[in-house]
Amino acid sequence: MGLFDFAVNMGKKLFGGGDDPAAKIKQEIEASNPGIQNLNVEFKDGKVSLSGDAASAEAMEKAVLIAGNVQGVGEVNADQVKAPAQTGKVDYYIIQQGDSLSAIAKKFLGNANAYPKIFEANREVIQDPDKIYAGQKIRIPLE
Secondary structure, three states, X not given: OOEEEOOOXXXXXXOOOOOOHHHHHHHHHHHHOOOEEEEEEEEEOOEEEEEEEEOOHHHHHHHHHHHHOEOOOOEEEEEEEEOOOOOOOEEEEEOOOOOOXXXXXXXXXXXXXXXXXXXXXXXXXXXXXXXXXXXXXXXXXXX
């Protein structure tokens, strides 16, 4: 899948000085259970490398987004994640100040009332559709 860029100074605050960032990120991904087996997470200098076996392309994409939307992470590499090919069309969007899921749905899907589709596609990344933040990267299912 390749390399994804993220806003390093934004995101969920997951670890502090004495924590093992790789272990914390792995725990966060596994807690959300996006569908990755044999997950391995490495973290160095703001870069996360993931490996494992994804049940679907969507599961791999969600693991990347969960890892990348952590404060202190600037890049996520998922080249070592084995996943089936993506069958649908997906775009990615970085939430801007003042955005709402309905505004994003209007922009990408042509209908503000389609925001539940975006929420469902990001349920592991967004726990509450009213609590999104600028700099957060999400997936937009286009089909």
